[in-house]
Amino acid sequence: RKEVEQDPGPFNVPEGATVAFNCTYSNSASQSFFWYRQDCRKEPKLLMSVYSSGNEDGRFTAQLNRASQYISLLIRDSKLSDSATYLCVVNIAVDSSYKLIFGSGTRLLVRP
């Protein structure tokens, strides 16, 4: 089982739609969680951290469910510029250090 699993998509939605992505992780001792955005042929960029109580940043809402070991990202009122790949990232403890584990990403296409 992969440490971080995501539906690769693509999710093809019209402008203005609401879309949600889920991500599951296998290590129950995971410490912190993030969503990154990666545009085609570009570097990953932090979209938002995910907090235990859930958090919102404009049109984006992230949720964490530790009991079921998944995190989610909700995008409301989708824009054309939201088209990208969304990476679920989990920070896990490995020996005496921590490592970020990246999911393979969920691709979003927003059409006019």
Add this chain to the structure above:
Amino acid sequence: NAGVTQTPKFRILKIGQSMTLQCTQDMNHNYMYWYRQDPGMGLKLIYYSVGAGITDKGEVPNGYNVSRSTTEDFPLRLELAAPSQTSVYFCASSYGQVNQPQHFGDGTRLSIL
């Protein structure tokens, strides 16, 4: 506001050649990382460093070497390039390891022919 800077942006190597991918950051971050990303795949950690003089292997270290003589620089060296090392390489840095996001350079696209 440079952040993480990688050079070169593109490179084509012949099998068996060697090269160094440069990475420098100006944010005074202790933690630095090298990843590779193959098409349609997630990022895989090659090596990381928790501070100057300290490096450690990640998930896929074979065929690579690193050094960290200063806080700012974290070069990645390929000694004998192989076609399997064709990939996009990203360098990243972070202030801490827990609850701290990583900041990425814009990548080096490397082709081994």
